Amino acid sequence: MSARSKELATLVLAAIAASTAFASAWIAGASELDPGWVPWALVLAGVFLLAHLATRITVPDADPVLLPLAGLLCAIGLTFVYRIDPVDGRKQLVWVAVGVAVFIATLLWLRFDYRVLERSKYLLGVSAIALLVLPSLPGVGERINGVKLWVQIGPLQFQPGEIAKVFLVVFLAGYLRDKRESLAQGRMKDIGPLLLIWGAAMLVLVQTSDLGSALLNFGIFLAMLYVATGRVLYVGLGVVLFAGGAAALYNALDRVQQRVTVWLTPWTDEKVYCAINGKLEFRQNCDSYQLVKSLYSIANGGYGGTGIGNGTFETVDGTQLIPYLQTDFVYSAIAQELGLIGAAAVLLLYLVIVARGMRIALIAQDGFSKLLAAGLTFGFALQTFIIVGGVLRIVPLTGITLPFVSYGGSSIVTNFVMLALLLLVSNRATAAARAR
């Protein structure tokens, strides 16, 4: 069985699982045996079939598991976004289609040799910083929930930080491949650019108040630096610098300060008055409102979950319990309705993607490909960890998306670009191994 036939078979299995989930969400919402879910399932299956045809043409030897897993995650995301808000669900389906289109375009564009990217690494590096700072420029950025992450272009809201991450990984892969020898020797003049990147991360942190994005990008940088140089010292130094920088800025960043306080003490000792949903309420969980409600939601799932469509996301009087449920908190919706078994299964999908991604990095032939695959995969893992860990109160909560699952166009499209790049690296590595 060829890699692509395995991919098709896995896609079919994923489609069956995903259709079942989506059908149950639909039927629970309609409270009757309504076949309205069928067109959705067909559209999604069709979109992924197109993606599969594209991989057949462009990357025949690439890893057969990644695309079906991404498809399954997309379907789970779509199910829950639809279940929480049908209007957003419709938009999400469109975004998945757009994401797959970009995925196919990327594959077609780079099908001969993705390493052309290496040539424009500095351009990409500068663009990455620019994109990260862009939303904080006056007149451009849109402040939502106290963080500046969005850019409004006509009717489209766009989160440039998402795509900046991919640019950053490509830049670092190219840059570190060049400099790894000298960096590994630890010459002082080569430390300069590293300090520059650290400075840029701090700048982004101050400009956007977005701890999550800063943590993610700096984490990717440290991981790639370690892979390139093998020097734990750099990682230690980086962690100390980042922590030191963040601590020094801590007092100046209200948003970050609040997030950390909430993380450490979600429940205050005494009730205080605070404004929630436009009403003055007397409660023990003012700023931590979302986090606490989200923990209740997760706990309510128990082992087996309430079942899709049976979870409780509204109060007795019909107001939504957790704000931003379909974006930042989609995991707490999944954990409630699918329970420990389902949530763990979803996390295992991420684990398999991470394992396959790292395997691609291991078998890749050249340094650029290895660093690219490792950077993309580690970024994928770290992003999942930061958002889900935030929801689970392992780390302070920051508003970044859960890859392939959260509602949001920029995130979906970016993740498909990352997937395309991984498949391109994988295809080249497998083909080369076979040629030998």
Place this chain on the structure above:
Amino acid sequence: MNTQLARVARVAMALIVALVVATTYWQTWARPGLAARQDNEIQRVAEFEVRRGLILAPTRVVARNRPVRAGGRTLYFRRYPQGRLAAHIVGYSTVARSRAGLEKSLNGALTGTERGLDDLVRQSLDELKGEPIVGDTVVTTLDLRAQKVAFEQLGSRCGAVVALDPRSGKLLVMASSPSYNPNLVERRFGEIEKIRADCRPAAPLVNRATQGLYAPGSTFKVVTAAAALDSGRYEPGSTFVDPGYCVVYGKRVNNFDTSSPFGSVTLATSLQYSVNSTFCEIGKRLGAKRILDQAKRFGFYLRPPLETPDGERRPSGLYRSGEPWYPERDRDVDAGRMAFGQERMLVTPMQMAMVAGGIGNAGIVMRPWVVEKLVSPEGGTVARTDPERLDRAASPVTARDVGAMMVRAVEAGTGTAARISGYRIGGKTGTAETGVQGSNTTWFIAFAGRPGQRPSVAIAVALEGQRSTGGQTAAPIARVVMEALLGRTANP
């Protein structure tokens, strides 16, 4: 580079595994703690997805459900068709102010969560089918007609009427005034706070029948008389000399009416006309602890047993700084004053109904109960209350003798306002001074039944802030409520 890659891969995978561990923690280990938190609205919603059982009295509905479709699910809110009539026993179940009364104490049965394995399996199947959980129906013993009469009699006065069947302990009437309409608790609580009555604060949410603590006044003489006879030192015919007052610790305590001292009186006459000096004398002779031990056998120093929440019932007895207090030594208490119901003795109307019932029921106090049975949604009886003896409060002879004295008090004594022709009624009045001139707590306690039969009703009426005596204020109320009850309860 592959060594580093393998390490980074391990770190990346460890990050995801950490998420699995944390999810497990929240969904298993931390789950019960989070579910129990007050601000957990998910739990709140789940509570209102249950179709609670009805509450009946005994056939009329006092609590039912009002289904509301909201966001793809059906929520069940409570309605109380009888309004204020059964508010203090039934309580309420609301989103805004949680629960009270039987709605609180029987929440498990009403929501069907206290069931056997078979039921749980069926319940899980229902849940899978999307059908609501249905709770058990609670059948109470309240007599709503007599309950209504009691409220009419109480009017705007503050106080309580408690009536039970002394033969079984079955609660028939429990009216606490002012009452409130439980339908207003959810959204119009302000209207309940505005309720006014003859007392301040009106405190309509307090169940004065089981939470109200009042000085018992002369009604406590029934306990003292029982202690005197049970001690063997006195007989109904024992004589005392009444100077019109009693000297305790060198101070004179007067009879209620000092204008005409009785001179030489028997114990029986003393109870009939409520002569303080006689009981003062008995108290000093017997000592406080002996009388308190007798009181204990009537149920004092114990939360009156009833199915309402513990927090809504308070024990009777001596109180010191707000807490029930049992003296270590006799001399810690002024036994002479305690014997006729002063000192720091505080009692609930419920307790005094048990005293009257114990005397009427040949010395045996039955455990009071208001829940007759629990009925499953399929119609089967899940649980039924069997009458149970709480304690023997007095010997049968003592009970007969004290009972006879009480009958004389109603026929030709302080309690004549409670007479009902064709029935044998024994009662005792009480007028407790509160220290404020012209503001007494007035009492009447009684048992009633057909002549030659065991009494079928025991009653206690307590009124706050009255100008005149228990015989003039409380006894007439007791008579009207007893009339409403006797017609149906006398012949089982």
